Amino acid sequence: MKEDFLHYVWQYQYFRKEQLLTSAGEPVQILHPGVYNKSNAGPDFFNARLKLGETEWIGSVELHLKASDWRKHQHQHDGKYNQVVLHVVWEDDEPVLREEGTAIPTLELAGRVELPLQAKYQELLWSQAVIPCAEQVHKVESIFKSSMLDKALMERLEIKAELVLERLQQNRQDWESTVYQTMAAGFGFKINQDGFLRLGQVVPYTLVQRYRTFPKQLEALLFGQAGMLNQGEISDEHVLTLAKEHRYLSQKHSLPEPLPKSAWNYLRLRPANFPAVRLGQFLAVLLNHEHLWSELVACETREEWFSYFRQSVPACWQQHSLPGKPSAQPFLKIGDDSVQGLLINVAAPLLVAYAKRMDNTAYLEKAIALLEKLGKENNHITRLYTGLNFPHTSAADSQALLGLYHTFCTPRKCVHCTIGHRLMKQNLPRA
Structure with missing residues (x-):
């Protein structure tokens, strides 16, 4: 027990x-x-x-x-x-x-405590199935499933929002810097999230604002501090120019040492996901949005949300997956799947965090509406639940299913789950 x-x-x-x-x-x-x-x-x-x-x-x-x-x-x-x-x-x-x-x-x-209740609890707790109630969930009415998915979605959004608010506290309540760093981490996706977040810390948002209207300088700052301009022998003229500009800006602003090569992961990544390609896409967003937050929160339609991140990448990083090494395929813009990932893992958590910070549920409602506009995610976790006839039509459902899996099913918190509660209550003796 x-x-x-x-x-x-x-x-x-x-x-x-x-x-x-x-x-x-x-x-x-x-x-x-x-x-x-x-x-x-x-x-x-x-x-x-x-x-x-x-x-x-x-x-x-x-x-x-x-x-x-x-x-x-x-x-x-x-x-x-x-x-x-x-x-x-x-x-x-x-x-x-x-x-x-x-x-x-x-x-x-x-x-x-009634023995049938204890027995059902033990059955769920020690179930060998990935989803503890997999063999019994068909006994639960759909209204209880829907209720639990709403709860799981809110818990998942709350968890992500708390990470943003912790970052806000570290930034001494500087919201714009927090938005910038959260976006940086988002462009690292899962594999290079830590590296991009560290980059967002060694290149402060004040410098990004200062050089936003000077594209070459901002490019030099970001790629230089990422440690991508001094990795081996590079003869590419554009990269050498950026490296020279970075040395000047680094001395001028007393910047910390660039990130080491070990900050970036390449293992099992396709070239389209290499850090330099993602950094070029992040640079494109920074160059095209003077105010990261106000322009993001102004988005309403699905097309507006996608357009925010779907910016043309600077010329060099359309043709290179690594600095100084041309790629066989061009990377003109970020793909729609990647944009959806950013909307789910960056835009929605920022909206929920801002709702909590300002005590304004309108931003929470906007986050949920955004997720409902996005297509469903398809991965091994969501497939576990769709195989059990859970509803799954949008990213809101996907995030709810992921929340259900990570927060309730995996740690066996069945007593806190509406579905588990319903199954256990069914075993109580009738009065």
């Missing part, structure tokens, strides 16, 4: 309540179980209303599999747990004390 099952049982009050007593023999009446503390530090449930003996209490409830976990987790030394009015455990193996030494009433739930 995992602790989240105990949270589930307490939240929905799925246990027998006749003759409910603390370990000290004091009668317990649950007026309200409290509000589940999903992610913040501190007790598991806030603002619970309980009657212990003849006294009504309002406070926090903490849950553990064993009472001794209180001591193991060092709660007795954490002031946040002084407001706990009831300790709910599966097994009461020792008394627990608050920081100041007073005893906390303990309620043991072992023997009070």
Whole structure:
């Protein structure tokens, strides 16, 4: 058993309540179980209303599999747990004390939870299937699937938005620099995301703004700081000119050392995905948008969203996948699949982060509307769910399915899933 099952049982009050007593023999009446503390530090449930003996209490409830976990987790030394009015455990193996030494009433739930509910939980938890409920999900009505996909999409967007907001904090609330760095990381896609993010840090957005109207200088800054202008013997005149310009700008602005060659990954990449090609595409976006954020958020139609990123690449990087080495095929513009990836992984998270920052749900609605405009993604994860008849018609559905897989199915958080909850509830004895 995992602790989240105990949270589930307490939240929905799925246990027998006749003759409910603390370990000290004091009668317990649950007026309200409290509000589940999903992610913040501190007790598991806030603002619970309980009657212990003849006294009504309002406070926090903490849950553990064993009472001794209180001591193991060092709660007795954490002031946040002084407001706990009831300790709910599966097994009461020792008394627990608050920081100041007073005893906390303990309620043991072992023997009070219906066996069919426990059995269904164990079945889902230890399922060998990639999707724990794969063999049973057909029993769940479509409305519960849709509800869960909405929840999974929101959780996935929240997770991505939190990364943007962490970056915002690192940038001392400079939103434009955060947008710029988030876009840089996006152009690295999965393989070179870290390298592009580091590049966005060693070439600050203030310099990008300063040289945006001087294309050769901005090109020299980006490719020079990426360490792509000094990799071996290069005789290409354009690259040599950029290298010379970069040396001058580097001294003028006291720039840090360029990124090492090891910052970039080429293994199993097609030339169209090489870092230099992607950097040329990123440069095109920077050159064509004076205000990255305001011009992005002004997009409404699918064509406007795509046009934002679909810019003509500077001439040199149309013909080269590596600096100084001409390519057999031209790279005139970024492909539609790549643009869709940027809209999903850059534009949508930025919109959600801005919605949270400004407390304005209009930007959240815009992010969801954008995902609904985009075509569905097709990968081994989404195919797992479409094989189980989950709806999948847009990128919004794709992201929901990916969120369901990573946040709920893989870590076996079935008790927090609407589908898992429905399956488990079906096993409760009817009153």
